[in-house]
Amino acid sequence: MTRYPLSSYKGERAEVCVGNISFREDSFVTIAGPCSVESRDQILKTAETVSMLGASILRGGTYKYRKSPYTFSGLKEKGVDYLVEASRKSSLPVVTEVMSVDKIDYLASKVDMLQIGSRNMHNTPLLKKVGKTKKPVILKRGYMATIEETLLAAEHIAKEGNENIVLCERGIRCFDNSLRFTLDLAGAILLKENSKFPVIIDPSHATGRSNLVKPLCLAALAAGLNGIMVEVHPEPRKALSDSEQSLTFDEFADLMDSLSIFSKNKNKITQKFGD
Ligand code: PEP
Numbered sequence: 001m002t003r004y005p006l007s008s009y010k011g012e013r014a015e016v017c018v019g020n021i022s023f024r025e026d027s028f029v030t031i032a033g034p035c036s037v038e039s040r041d042q043i044l045k046t047a048e049t050v051s052m053l054g055a056s057i058l059r060g061g062t063y064k065y066r067k068s069p070y071t072f073s074g075l076k077e078k079g080v081d082y083l084v085e086a087s088r089k090s091s092l093p094v095v096t097e098v099m100s101v102d103k104i105d106y107l108a109s110k111v112d113m114l115q116i117g118s119r120n121m122h123n124t125p126l127l128k129k130v131g132k133t134k135k136p137v138i139l140k141r142g143y144m145a146t147i148e149e150t151l152l153a154a155e156h157i158a159k160e161g162n163e164n165i166v167l168c169e170r171g172i173r174c175f176d177n178s179l180r181f182t183l184d185l186a187g188a189i190l191l192k193e194n195s196k197f198p199v200i201i202d203p204s205h206a207t208g209r210s211n212l213v214k215p216l217c218l219a220a221l222a223a224g225l226n227g228i229m230v231e232v233h234p235e236p237r238k239a240l241s242d243s244e245q246s247l248t249f250d251e252f253a254d255l256m257d258s259l260s261i262f263s264k265n266k267n268k269i270t271q272k273f274g275d
């Protein structure tokens with residue numbers, strides 16, 4: 001018997017709805033926004049722009065994990081208020097990371113979707129409590145986690161009653177340190193093969209380099225995955241976190257253009273290669 005009965009794929013895929021957006025077999029959802037909400041102006045401008053360019057969900061970190069205790073760690077409640085205002089003004093649903101059990105109820109009451117970060121994928125109390133909320137959740141693969149551990153983490157959430165789970169491959173650590181992490185694209189495909197939940201990728205955190213984001217997003221679309229999460233900032237060079245991996249508005253526009261062109265031709269291409 002499978003070790004993850006609720007999360008495994010048994011011929012039917014789960015549909016996850018976030019506001020009016022739906023992650024399902026034939027959809028490709030774009031989640032875009034800054035690494036961190038830095039100011040009201042920054043998040044309002046980003047929300048308006050990514051919405052106009054076709055993003056479906058707005059992201060923005062409000063409580064941030066940082067390597068150093070001396071760097072910006074998010075605007076916290078004030079950031080959440082700005083994010084909610086940006087959501088209202090742009091009509092985009094919003095997702096933000098929940099880092100600790102004590103913030104789950106508060107964040108679940110404010111945003112449309114929660115995110116469990118890579119560093120917390122093994123935090124069982126957090127998984128279980130998010131499982132009790134029924135709130136849609138992006139579960140990021142731990143950067144040192146196997147595929148099975150990721151599916152077992154999803155199972156903790158599902159077992160508490162919440163099956164609104166989107167799995168996200170965001171890069172793993174391996175011997176090669178040329179990039180920030182290594183995007184395990186085959187692993188993402190395997191996740192989808194083994195699980196009924198939608199699977200997306202986050203090429204921003206996986207690579208740490210903005211110029212690698214577009215080709216990997218196209219690869220995710222070609223591979224039949226269910227979407228992408230990308231970091232976008234009005235002025236990436238001035239970003240308070242993850243500046244090198246954030247797309248400018250122009251780069252995001254170009255990405256959306258390329259995805260749309262690829263998407264129109266996808267059926268032709270996959271038929272040709274006998275998908
Ligand atoms: C994020 O998406 O804001 C983030 C911190 O990602 P990860 O947990 O994958 O590092």
Ligand code: MN
Binds near residue numbers: 035036205241242
């Ligand atoms: Mn980031």
